[in-house]
Structures are given as structure tokens and as C-alpha cells.
Amino acid sequence: MVYQHFTLVPSLTGAENLVISRTEVPAVINWARERKDLADFMERMPFKIPLDRPVSELAAGEKQKLEIVKQLYLGRSFLVLDEPTSVLTPAEADEMLGIVRGMTERGELTVLMISHKFHEVTKFADAVSILRRGKLVGTGKVGELSTAEMAAMMIGDVKLAELDSRLPVAEAAKSVLTVSQVKAPDRSGLKTIEIDALTVRSGEIVGIAGISGNGQKELTEILAGQRPTDSGQVMVNGEAYGATRDETRKNRVRFIPEEPLQNACAPKMTVSENLAFRTFDLKQDGKDAIWLKKGSMKKRASALISDFKVKTASSASPIAALSGGNVQRAVLARELTGDVDLLIVSNPCFGLDFSAVAEIRARIMKARNLGAAVLLLSEDLDELLEMSDRIMVISEGKLVYETPARSADIGVIGAHMAGASLMAKIKAEPFAFPVKHDELALIVIDMQRDFAEPGGFGASLGNDVSRITRIVPDVKRLILGFRNAGLPVIHTMECHRPDLSDLPPAKRDRGNPSLRIGDEGPMGRILISGEPGTAILPELAPVKGEVVIEKPGKGAFYATELGTVLQEKGIKQLVFAGVTTEVCVQTTMREANDRGYECLLAEEATESYFPEFKAAAIAMIRAQGAIVGWTAHVDDILESIAHA
Secondary structure, three states, X not given: OEOOOOOOXXXXXXXXXXXXXXXXXXXXXXXXXXXXXXXXXXXXXXXXXXXXXXXXXXXXXXXXXXXXXXXXXXXXXXXXXXXXXXXXOHHHHHHHHHHHHHHHHOOOOEEEEEOOOHHHHHHHOOEEEEEEOOEEEEEEEHXXXXXXXXXXXHHOOOOXXXXXXXXXXXXXXXXXXXXXXXXXXXXXXXXXXXXXXXXXXXXXXXXXXXOOOOOHHHHHHHHOOOOOOOEEEEEEOOEXXXXXXXXXXXXXXXXXXXXXXXXXXXXXXXXXXXXXXXXXXXXXXXXXXXXXXHHHHHHHHHHHHHHOOOOOOOOOOEHHHOOHHHHHHHHHXXXXXXXXXXXXXXXXXXXXXXXXXXXXXXXXXXXXXXXXXXXEEEOOXXXXXXXXXXXXXXXXOEEEEEXXXXXXXXXXXXXXXXXXXXXXXXXXXXXXXXXXXXXXXXXEEOOEHXXXXXXXXXXXXXXXXXXXXXXXXXXXXXHHHHHHOOOOEEEEEEOEOOOOOOOOHHHHHOOOOOOOOOOXXXXXXXXXXXXXXXXXXXXXXXXXXXXXXEEOOXXXXXXXXXXXXXXXXXXXXXXXXXXXXXXXXXXXXXXXXXXXXXXXXXXXXXXXXXXXXXXXXXXXXXXXHHOOOEEEOHHHHHHHHOOO
16 A cells, blocks of 8 residues: 555665565565665666665655555555655656556556546556545546546536636736855755755746755755755845744745645644644734633634635644645645735645645635745646746756746656656666766776886886786777767876875885885886876876876875865766776775765776776675665766767
8 A cells, every 4th residue: 555644664764664564574684685686676666766865854755756666665466556646747657657557467466546637547547436525426447438527526516716817927026035046955964955046026936846855845944944054045025034933924924835734733733723823922913922812713713714614523623633635724724814925835735636736726826916926846747837937947956947837848847857867877787877967077097107007116016017008998988988978087196296295104114115105116206296107198198178186095085176176067976997996996986985976987997906806896886786886887888978
């Protein structure tokens, strides 16, 4: 069963939730094997879920995906899906239901799907049964019923609320909400939410489209004062806004978050008390109240319950006893009563029947026509297209696209929404590497003459340098491929200052005592900046504009500007080539991994003087579900970047 409300353990990660959901779980869990099995399983799923994060940190859409994936992971032969695609994009919904449909056609699965979305019923179901107020009112083959006939059976004689005619946005409409250059950490702490410019004017609905987990939750938390910002400014009505109670009241800001029972209500308190949260501490003249007036609260609650058609046994009932639609109506009643300058709404119709949806949307449109500035965050593209004046897309924590709603292309919006979720993939181990070309760079580690040429430092130590020179053609192919695709190439050289001031004694004392760093070698002083042996092999030499990092350590981040360079270029994914696999290459990959970069090693473009060391390093890098990174063949990498 996949419920509308989540059944996951919030304190556990996605992976832990999947494993403990099995009928039989060993007393001691082999997590290395479990993660590998989960990685293999997730390769067959149509969307990516961060299984290493606690469920409490996931957005609603991510939790819904995990609920669906859990049932498929358990190999269920009969599934009950209760509004399973409520917060998925159309493409994700079609892919997921397509997988489920395919399994039913192969006889692997039987599915009972509860849905209010006609296109899902007509596209994926064989037969339909229609309920109204808990009673069966009609059945039939999907191909024999029109959507109009199904709708008529669903709502009976109820007249749906209609949207007010959309009043034009005045050219001189004032900016109510302005967000500029705001930066804040995301839920993981590894990435940054960056909202450069967002403005919502009076009498306008600005829709924010995006796949769940791309920064919507953090944006709403910033606007609600629940997430501190590192920089930037939020302004309401031309003044700095920190979402304090006084500022909210002064600027008439109202908030309707997703999952309102959890995020906008006190579940155990009464309907009456919840409806009074905005006004319980005020007298009728607006001054601070000292005593609660239960009678006035109850009277006001009764009026709001009637006006907003909240179905409840009594205003004294706990609000948790109400259905999802009625909880949403109650929150709307509280937030939309009185003058509203700014209304912030997140997924207001999640999981509701279309009668409730129509009513809620009508209320929001009415507020807009009365002059409220409305910021509407939703993963439902149909809702955004129907309600919005402008639509902006959020992806990876940034606003990446904007379009007037009337001329919007749903395919273009969907593509921008998908962002990382529909990115290209490179065939790799332990599973496909999800590449985002505009955030990708190649790092070529230490392809220096001293390490690769006969007569150099490496050969003087008795190493077989032919093992290094044999990878040169593949490294060169990679470099040319990245150059042709217009992608950054970064070179590193291990070397030290001539005075050895950046060389720790411990490093100099290790190795061959007869030939140490700084000594005179066959190609000049060994590993000293500017010496002939330190230079990069001529056939791999950097071209104008390519960054060269001189590093004094094994890892390329230590005591260098590499981190700054990557940040300035907006790089978040790194392809690695160079030598040696087990020392400088792997050390830099581990450093990059700790800094939040996704790392891919080009297998034929890296080498060691010792074949067993290379094999061990590759195994360690991709162990436990890519614990350090991925590995791939050069040809597969080049094929991907050719389409960048």
C-alpha cells in the first residue's frame, strides 16, 4: 500500500527505510552489500532519490517517490496506490506508472490505483470504479467511459467553484516581495540555495515550478524566517523582512505551507484554537491582548467554518480529526481572512479531490484579484499553468527559467524542471554516472616528464615508466574531447618552491635516500617548480586559458587555489585522469568527494607503476555504491561529452 500520508521512519535514511521494510532482515546488516544491491535496483527506477539522507530531510515529493519505490523494492505482487503521483512531474508520473503498467502487462503485478487525475486513469488503467461519499456509484471499462461521464459520477449535483475572471496585472503594480542575491545552505549543508532575483507584484501570481527537492522547501523556509541566510536580502513592501510576528502582521503576509497539518497547525489543538493563531493575542482595536477570549474565538471560528465550508463535527474537535481537504480549508480560512498583501503558498492542493481543488484555487485567485501578491510553489504543472501570471523554474536551488504563463511551453518548463533528474548518464561502475555537462571539468593529474619519461625521476627509482607513457594517447583523447566540447581542462603538477619552504621534512625524508626532492636529477632539480623534469609532457601541454595548479602535496586541494577555481567556474563534477592512480589521483578524488564534488575516474587514462595498486585503487573508489566516486571507460566519457 502506498498511502497519501507517508509511512517512512523520519530519523532513518532512505536506504535504511528500504532495508528494514523487508520481511526478513539479518541481525547484523552488511551495509556494503546492501548499498550495492540498492544501487543496482535504483538503476532500474525512473528517478533519483538520495538514499543516504534521513527521510526527515526529504521534501514531500521525494518521500512520495520513496514510498512507491519501497513497494517495488519489496517485490509486491498486489499494489494499492493512493494518489501515488500527487507531487511528481508529468514525465516522472508517466515513467513510474509506465513501469507499473508494464509489470501488470507481463503478469508480474496487480494494481488498484486511487486517483483523481483522469489522464492517469485513461492512460494506465483497464477498468474504473467511481466512489462518491463512500459509496460505489459507477463502474466500467476505461475505454467505454468519457472523462465527462466519470466527472459527473464523482461530484453528483455539486457545482464546482469557478475561478474569478483574471484581472490584468497593472503596469504600475508595486513590488510586494523582492528577493535579491540570497544565499543559504540547503538541507544537506553541501550545496547552496541561490536566489538572485525574485519579484512578486501586487495583483500577480508568480508560480515556482520544480521537481521536489530542488530548493522549494528551503526557499519557503527562508521566506518564513525558518532558514538563516548567508547573504542577500528579502524585502516586503520596500522594507527589509525577517518574518518576525510583528513584521508579518505589519506587512500582512500570509503563509500556506505544504503538508499543512504538520506545518501550519497544532494537530492536537481544536479547530477553533488553530483558526485563532493569527489573532488570539490582539484586541479588536489591534492592541495587545492580555487574556484569551474563548467565546470570541469560538464565534469567529464558527463564522470561518461556515464561510470556507470546513466540514467538522465541532469547532472544538481536534484539527487532526479533519480530512486533508478540510485541514487545508481551515488553514485558508485563517490565512485569507482580512487584508492580505503577500500570500506564500506551497503545494496547496496536494492529494485533494478536484472539488476541494477547485474551491481552494478559486480562493487564491480571489485574493490575487483583490490585490494580493501571490507566490505559488507547486510541482503540479497544470495548477501552475491555470493559476499563474508568470512561471519561474527552480532547479538545483537556482531560478533557471522564466516565462509568461499564457505563452508557456509545457515541454520547455518540464525540461528545465527536470534539470539533474533528466541529465545524461555515462556508462560507469558501480552504476551509471549522472552527468551535467555545464558543471563538468577534466582534471589531469601530474602527467610530468619526471614521472613518465626514460631518464626521469620515476625511472631513476627503478620504476617501469612505459606503464605511464602507454596512457598518454587516451589522456590526450580526453583532453581534446573536453576542449572540443568547450569544457574546462585543469592540469596539476606536483612540485615545490626552489627554497623547499613548502616541503615538510617528513615528505623529503621518505623514499629513496640517494635521490630526494630538491636534489639534482637527470632533468634538473627533482620536483622543483620551473625545472625541466617538472614540466607537463609536450603532447599533453596546456593551451592558453587552461588552469595549471602547482601542488606541494599528494592531493590537489592542499595549499592550492583549486577549490576557488572550481567554485568560480561553477564546477560540481570532475573527471580524473593522470598518475599515479593509488596516490595523487585517488587522494585528490577523496578530497573532492569530501568537498561535495561528484568524481569520475577515466580508467584507461590513469596508471600506476604497479598494476596491482591501480586495480586496488579502482576497487576502493567504486566500493560501497561509489563511496569515493565512479569509474568509466574513456570512450563512454567521450561519447557523452560529444553531445554537451
